[in-house]
Amino acid sequence: MKVQVDSHRCQGHTLCAMAAPDSFELSDIDGHSTPVSEDVPAGQEEDVREAVRSCPEQAISIS
Numbered sequence: 001m002k003v004q005v006d007s008h009r010c011q012g013h014t015l016c017a018m019a020a021p022d023s024f025e026l027s028d029i030d031g032h033s034t035p036v037s038e039d040v041p042a043g044q045e046e047d048v049r050e051a052v053r054s055c056p057e058q059a060i061s062i063s
Contacts, residue, residue: 002063005034005060010032014026015053019051041056048060
């Protein structure tokens with residue numbers, strides 16, 4: 001599974017990092033999110049799916 005964050009849609013709500021803290025890191029400047037790694041480690045898939053569902057901007061995609 002791969003995860004991406006659309007930097008233009010992300011508004012820094014930080015919900016993804018709350019749902020999947022090991023998979024997303026937040027900017028110290030504006031709170032915008034980036035994946036720690038594009039490849040989701042085994043065992044973190046459900047947390048990343050929850051992050052996708054919780055993003056109000058629908059900025060996170062998985063494939």
